[in-house]
Each structure stands twice: as structure tokens, then as C-alpha cells.
Amino acid sequence: TDPSLLALAARFPAGFHLGASTSAFQIEGATRADGRGRSWWDDFCDQPGRIADGTNGDVACDHYRRWREDLDLIASLGHNAYRFSVAWPRVLPQGRGAVNSAGLDHYERLVDGLLERGIAPYLTLYHWDLPSTLANAGGWQVRDTASAFAEFADVVARRLGDRVYSYATLNEPRCAAFVGHLEGRQAPGWKDGAAAVRAAHHLLLAHGLAMPALRANTRQARCGIVLDVKPYDPADPSSAADVAAAHAGDGVFNRWYLDPIFRGHYPQDVWDGFGPWAPEVHAGDMAAIAAPIDTLGINYYTRAVVSAVPGEVYPGLVEVRVPGQHYSHMGWEDHPDGLRRMLRRLHEEYRVPDLFIAENGAAEPDVLSPDGSVDDPARLHYLQGHLAVVAEAIEAGVPLSGHLVWSLMDNMEWGRGYVPRFGLLYVDHANGQRRILKRSGAWHSALVKAAATGGAGRS
Ligand code: PNW
DSSP, X not given: OOHHHHHHHTTSOTTOEEEEXXXXXXXXXXXXXXXXXXXXXXXXXXXXXXXXXSOOSSSXXXXXXXXXXXXXHHHHXXXXXXXXXXXXXXXXXXXXXXXXXXXHHHHHHHHHHXXXXXXXXXXXXXXXXXXXXXHHTTGGGSTHHHHHHHHHHHHHHHHHGGGSSEEEEEEOHHIIIIIHHTSOSSTTOOOOHHHHHHHHHHXXXXXXXXXXXHHHHOSSSEEEEEEEOOOEEESSTTOXXXXXXXXXXXXXXXXXXXHHHHHSSOOHHHHHHHXXXXXXXXXXXXXXXXXXXXXXXXXXXXXXXXXXXXXXXXXXXXXXXXXXXXXXXXXXXXXXXXXXXHXXXXXXXXXXXXXEEEEOOOOOXXXXXXXXXXXXXXXXXXXXXXHHHHHHHHHTTOOXXXXXXXXXXXXXXXXXXXXXXXXXXXXXXXXXXXXXEOHHHHHHHHHHHHXXXXXXXXX
């Protein structure tokens, strides 16, 4: 075996979680099975022009039907953790009220199937598939959606309790709010800044209201949230304007979520920057949002390098490319040092009690070769660099407990459809949804297996 792989594997402590991540809408398909309600993502896909390749989530990777084979596959790769999300409209087809037991049964089978195979279940409650009934009643513009979410959290945790290793309330409130309501690239597809900031507040409130529901139904399970984080670097570090733009970008992207959760207040500079977009905050909201969490999941893909754009709407910046760097199929720079810096900052500045990397990975233009293999050197390079940073962070004392690759398999990449491929497994959507392990996936599997036996040094 590759000596550098063994040396890397030896740096992960016993029990460290290594695996992969998915989300319900992106892999499940079977959108009409067993009483599932509609979500605003089904509706968004129905609108012409919203999804780049004109597809939808009706079939996706057919995981809802193939879950057992997929769990066997995860086990064969040696992963000891797996992150998935629960489709809210499967459990509560109308968003609240009547529970669809058949929907909940699916996730119970999934969790038990993971446990039988020795794989720790990481469950996310909201990975963007809001039930259409709630969406049509105003979605995240309405405070009451936060209460509906707390009811959903209670229903799921009541059934699954401590069988789940780690619960996350939300995946990336920033994306759900800003990409959905301001950039318009995701459901509901709006371009309204005030609506985005309002949605962000109600999402954070939903997290805060759901935490007691999770606590009430668990004793051991770790409970928290997953945030997408990204360092902002000035394109020209000697330009005061670029430095200020990078600080503002960091505020809108990172601090707007981290500060309420870990410090109980919004950052003043961003509040001022948003001006009339600033949200309506009720008494008690900030205390609810700041309730202690056990663990923070972070999704890390890349950094932002920014130039100031005078006169542009807050935060007044544009992202630029750095010559000589590798950019993925999504146009994201392969920059592991950003992960190193973010982990260090979360540990030192926010004193996060426990951290795991809930998503980390790259889309590359993978090609299935006639001999049935998929060679993906750029993803391999990406994973090697980022996992080395994870090992380094552990050695530096960051309380890190796991690293999950986005994604287990190629899937429905939201507005980009099935074109960008993030998987360790290639999915041959045109040929019976066959799963084929990519070279990077084989390398990752070998790493995980070597780590389980202590790598080169131990065993
Ligand atoms: C994630 N960034 O979002 C989502 O959680 C996944 O569902 C999605 O498939 C995956 O990324 C790939 O796009 C991101 O700022 C949020 O670099 C932010 C960033 C990247 C991805």
C-alpha cells in the first residue's frame, strides 16, 4: 500500500469518524412514494428554466428504494459514519399536524441499518426541502414556520432518540436564506434582500426552537447545527478597501450565523451594513438561538478572494480568481489552507466545544471510461490536501471528531441538475443508476480502513 496513505491514516485518533454525506432531495427520488408530500424543491423544478439541465428529483439516485444496497456499499468502503437528511414532507406531508408513519419508517430502517453495520448515523433535519404547504403559507418569511420546524424535530427525535449519533437542525441557513431569496438560484427563487435576511432570522429561530425538542428526546446524542463557512481574503492585502470588503464578506457569510449561535447577538457592523434589511427580532429570540449546542458541523469547500467594488450593494465586493490555482467544475478553488484557518478560528475565537466537517469535496468533470473506471486526479488531490489539514488540526488541539466527504455519490446538484458530480461513487444515471467507485473513492476507502487499524504506526 501507498506509504503516504498509511502515514496519513496513522494521524487519525481511534474512533475518529471518516465517511461521507448526502441529502434527501438530492439522492432519494421516489417523490410520490408512501405518502410523501410535495416540497418547494419539487415545485421549483417544475418551473421552466430553474434547473440548468431541465431535470428534477423524481428519480435522483433512486436511493429511497436502494437504501439497503447503498448501506452495504458504505459498509464495504469501511466508512464508520454517514450523514443523511430527513425529508420533512415524507414525515409531515402537510408540514405539520398529521404524521405519516410510513415516511418515518424509512428513516428508522436507515438508522437501524447503519447501526447494524457499525456506522454512526449523522442526521440533518432540514436540508432545504420545505413542505409546499408551508412554502405556500409564506415559507421562511413567516415566524410560524420556525414553530412548525420545532414540531418536526420533536416527531423525528421522539421516534429515533439516541439511536442517532448526531443531530443537526439545519444545513446551511445562509444558503437556504441568501441563495434561495436573494440570489434566486434555489427555491423559492426570489431576488429580495430583505426577504433573505428575514428568512435567515427565522431559520436561526427554527434552530433555536428545535434544540429543546431534540434535548427532550435524547440523552446521549450530540445536537447542533451545520453551517457553511468560507474565509474571505482580500485580493490585494495592501488595499484598505479590499481588506474592508473581505471583513464585510466574512460578516455576511460567517459571522451573521456564528455570532448569534455562540455569542447571542448579531454582529453590529453587518447589522448596520444591511440597513433597512435588518430583521425584526422579538424578545427571547436571541436567547433561544444561543442555547448551547454540543457540536458544530461545518461545510467547507473553498475560500473567497475578494476585491472591493465601490458603490456596489453591501458587502460591496466581487470574487476574483488567483492565477495558477486549480478551480473545480463548480469554479471553486482547491485551497486546504482555508480549512486550516477556519478550524483554528472556530476553536480559538468561538470556543466551539466539538467540531465535525459535515461536507468537504469537489465536483470534477468525471468521465466513465470504456473499461468501467473513473479516474479523477483533481478530486484525489483535493481530498489528500484537505484530509492532511484535518490531521494537522487534530494535532494542534482543535476538538475535531469527524470528516465527511460531500458526497457519497453523484447526485442532484440543485439548480445545476445532474451535471456537477461530487461523488466518491460515480452514478450512471442513464444505465440503471449503477454505482461505480471512482479512484478517489478507492483511495479514501483505503485511508479509512487503514485509519481503523491504526495506520502504519500502530496496530
Ligand atoms: C453545499 N461555498 O452548499 C450543500 O450543502 C450541498 O447540498 C451541495 O450539494 C454542496 O454544497 C455542493 O454544492 C454549499 O460557499 C454552500 O463554497 C456554500 C459553498 C459551497 C457549497
